[in-house]
Amino acid sequence: MPARVVLTLTGPDQIGIVDKLTGHVLEHGGNVEMSRMARLGGEFAVLMLVALPDERSSDALMQSLASLTASGYTLTLSPSRTLAAEPHPGWVPYRIDVHGADHEGIIHEVAHYLSAQGISIDEMESECSPAPTSGTPLFAMTANIVVPPGLDPDAWRPGLAEIARRLNLEIEVIPIGRSGA
Numbered sequence: 001m002p003a004r005v006v007l008t009l010t011g012p013d014q015i016g017i018v019d020k021l022t023g024h025v026l027e028h029g030g031n032v033e034m035s036r037m038a039r040l041g042g043e044f045a046v047l048m049l050v051a052l053p054d055e056r057s058s059d060a061l062m063q064s065l066a067s068l069t070a071s072g073y074t075l076t077l078s079p080s081r082t083l084a085a086e087p088h089p090g091w092v093p094y095r096i097d098v099h100g101a102d103h104e105g106i107i108h109e110v111a112h113y114l115s116a117q118g119i120s121i122d123e124m125e126s127e128c129s130p131a132p133t134s135g136t137p138l139f140a141m142t143a144n145i146v147v148p149p150g151l152d153p154d155a156w157r158p159g160l161a162e163i164a165r166r167l168n169l170e171i172e173v174i175p176i177g178r179s180g181a
Helices: 017-027 055-064 066-070 106-116 153-167
Strands: 003-012 031-040 043-052 074-079 092-101 120-130 137-147 169-175
Touching: 003 017, 003 055, 017 031, 017 043, 017 055, 017 066, 043 055, 055 066, 055 074, 066 074, 092 106, 092 153, 106 120, 106 137, 106 153, 153 169
Parallel strands: none
Antiparallel strands: 003 043, 003 074, 031 043, 092 137, 092 169, 120 137
C-alpha cells in the first residue's frame, strides 16, 4: 500500500543539498507532492510531503539519508496521518498581513489570539529586514488562515485591530476567494 511521509531536513546551507535529498527520494520510488524550502540565517530548512510505493520504502529511505545526517543535517520522517486535501471543509479562508517595527512577541500575540478564536493557521511566513534609511528592523508577516463556518468576521477582526493598536502594527485582513466560487 502506498505511503505518504512528511520529511524535514535542517542543516548547513550548501549548494546541491536539494539535489542530494531529492535524489534519495527518487531512488526509493518517491515523489515530492508538496514542499517548502528556505534559508534561515546560515541554515537551510526543508519540509516535504513525499509519496512512496509502500511503508517499507520509508524505512529504506531513512537509512539511505544517513549520509546526510553524517554530514551534519538533522532529518525526520513522519507518516502523514491524513489524505484529506481540505482539512477544514466549509471554513472561510483569509490572508493576514502584518507590518511594523520588529519586537519580541508579535507572532505569538497574533497566533495566540487566532487560536483562542478557534481559527486555524494554514501557512505563515515572516521576516525582518532593515528600514531603507534608518536601518531599524522592520517586521513583516503573512498568514493564510481558515475561519470556522458561522464565526462572524465582526466577532474576531476587532481583536486583531486591538493587537495592531497595542503593538503599533498594521494588520490587514483580506478574504481569499475560493476556487470554483
